Each structure stands twice: as structure tokens, then as C-alpha cells.
Amino acid sequence: MSKKSxxxxxxxxxxxxxxxxxxxxxxxxxNLPTYDQDPYHFxxxxxxxxxxxxxxxxxxxxxxKWDTDQSPDVFGDSLFVYSVTSSPSPGFSVGxxxxxxxxxxxxxxxxxxxxxxxxxxxxxILRYRNxxxxxxxxxxxxxxxxxxxxxxxxxxxxxxxxxxxxxxxxFKYSLDLASQKKGKxxxxxxxxxxxxxxxxxxxxxxxxxxxxxxKFGVEAKMGYGFRNLVIPEDNLYSGSIDKLRxxxxxxxxTFE
Numbered sequence: 001m002s003k004k005s006x007x008x009x010x011x012x013x014x015x016x017x018x019x020x021x022x023x024x025x026x027x028x029x030x031n032l033p034t035y036d037q038d039p040y041h042f043x044x045x046x047x048x049x050x051x052x053x054x055x056x057x058x059x060x061x062x063x064x065k066w067d068t069d070q071s072p073d074v075f076g077d078s079l080f081v082y083s084v085t086s087s088p089s090p091g092f093s094v095g096x097x098x099x100x101x102x103x104x105x106x107x108x109x110x111x112x113x114x115x116x117x118x119x120x121x122x123x124x125i126l127r128y129r130n131x132x133x134x135x136x137x138x139x140x141x142x143x144x145x146x147x148x149x150x151x152x153x154x155x156x157x158x159x160x161x162x163x164x165x166x167x168x169x170x171f172k173y174s175l176d177l178a179s180q181k182k183g184k185x186x187x188x189x190x191x192x193x194x195x196x197x198x199x200x201x202x203x204x205x206x207x208x209x210x211x212x213x214x215k216f217g218v219e220a221k222m223g224y225g226f227r228n229l230v231i232p233e234d235n236l237y238s239g240s241i242d243k244l245r246x247x248x249x250x251x252x253x254t255f256e
Contacts, residue, residue, distance in 0.1 A: 030210070032214075035210065036159070042097060042098055042256070043256030044254075045113065046252065046253050047113075048090060048092055048250070048251045049093050049249065049251075052087065052246075053119055054225075054245045055084050055241060056244075057240055057241060058239070059242070065078050065079070066078070066079040066081070066236040071237070072190060076128055077130070079236060081123055082125065084122070086121060088119060088249075091117025091118065092115070092116055093114065093116070094114055096113075097110075097254060099256065102153075106154065107154045107156070108152070108154075113147075114147060115148055117248075120140065120141055120142070123140070123237065124137055140237055142194065143178055145178040148172055148174050154167070159210075162211070163207065164207065164208045164210075165205070166205065166208070168202070168205070169202065170201075170202050171199065171200065171202065172201075172202055174225075174246070179195065190235045192238055195229050197227070198226070200226065201226070204221025204222065206220065214255055214256060215255075217254035217256070218252075219251070220251050222248070223249075225245040227245065228243045228244060229246065
């Protein structure tokens with residue numbers, strides 16, 4: 001998890017603690033008193049995401065020699081990759097929410113959503129040219145437009161006045177509409193191509209506030225992809241990576 005993701009999670013937990021203490025000190029008139037008795041209800045979400053990759057380089061990456069034909073945007077007699085890392089950029093998500101009541105404290109949720117984001121692959125390359133050596137930093141941008149279909153299960157706390165907390169877990173199917181599986185990089189820019197489909201495990205926590213007319217929620221969760229997404233190709237950028245899996249942090253706001 002990135003530092004920004006950890007900060008978001010810490011802020012959310014702090015908000016939960018402060019709100020729970022303040023709510024416990026006094027009783028209020030209940031808003032939407034029979035809301036949770038309905039067998040199902042609907043809503044929508046707005047979210048801020050941080051997409052990145054979990055990367056496992058190939059064995060002995062620093063000993064593999066590459067030539068200019070395998071990396072046309074770096075010129076040298078020979079090239080060696082010293083490290084491959086990933087960094088996120090803020091993105092956003094929108095979706096609709098369908099909630100099915102399973103029990104007094106349990107729900108099942110289906111949340112089809114569309115997420116937009118960008119992930120960076122950072123390569124540190126040692127270049128040999130005319131007897132001289134130079135470290136070169138190359139950054140590859142991977143832009144994603146992802147259709148997501150998460151199926152989640154929630155366990156909720158007892159309602160305290162107009163406040164409730166919960167934890168969640170579930171699975172998610174993703175389809176990357178901007179995947180470069182069928183794309184082609186131009187002769188001066190080698191692309192990193194990815195498979196379109198992915199499956200993820202999700203876990204998180206949140207809190208809900210019952211207002212006069214609707215229920216508002218704040219939720220933080222992490223998603224960890226199962227599938228190795230990189231498509232093997234004979235170039236420095238794809239060839240340096242053995243396994244590439246998705247990792248997504250999402251801070252979302254729900255309106256139900």
C-alpha cells in the first residue's frame with residue numbers, strides 16, 4: 001500500500017473513532033428508522049482510487065543483457081535493468097449499488113462501477129555506450145479504463161443512533177477497456193501490453209450515517225489481483241517482469 005493510501009486509511013479510522021465517541025454520548029431522534037428492514041435497496045458511489053502494480057522481476061534481472069532493438073527509446077551498445085518499480089496516480093470511480101439484506105447484521109452487495117486511473121512503471125537502466133556507463137531512468141505510463149463488478153459481503157455493527165460501522169470482504173471481476181493487448185507502440189516507444197481480464201480479492205471497512213432523506217457512507221478498501229497481467233514480449237520492458245499483478249486502493253462515498 002502506498003503512503004497516500006495509508007494516510008487515507010488512518011484518517012478514516014480516526015474519523016470512525018471520533019464519530020463513535022461523540023454519538024455514544026447522547027441519543028438522537030432516529031432518521032430512517034425502518035430503512036434496514038427493507039429486503040433490498042439501491043444507490044450510487046463516487047470514489048477516489050490509487051491503482052498500482054505488485055511486481056516480481058525475472059530472476060537475475062541485473063545480469064540480462066539487452067540491445068537497442070529491444071529498447072528503441074534508449075540508445076546504447078548494451079543495456080542492463082537494475083530495478084522495476086510501480087507508482088500510482090490519483091484516479092476516480094463511479095458506480096451503482098444494489099444491496100440485499102441477508103440478516104440483521106449482514107448484507108450482500110453488487111457494485112458495478114467504471115474506474116479511471118493511471119499506473120507508472122519505473123525502470124532503472126544501466127547503459128553502456130562507447131565505453132561509458134550511465135544510469136537512465138525510464139517511465140512507462142499505463143492508462144486504464146476498467147469496468148468492475150465486485151460482489152461483497154458486509155458485517156455491520158449494531159446501529160448507534162444514526163451511525164453504524166462495518167467490515168467487508170469479497171471478490172471482483174475487472175475488464176480493462178484500455179488494455180494494450182491488441183495495441184501497437186510506435187517505433188520509438190515500446191509499450192507494455194497487459195491482459196484485459198482480472199480477478200481480485202477485496203477487503204475493507206466503512207461507516208454509515210443516516211440522514212433525514214438518505215444514508216451516506218464512507219468506505220476504504222484494498223483490492224489484490226490474482227492474475228499475472230503482463231504479456232510476454234521480446235523487449236526490455238515486458239521481458240524484465242516475471243509477474244505483474246494489480247493492487248488498488250479505493251476511498252469511496254456511498255449514497256443510498
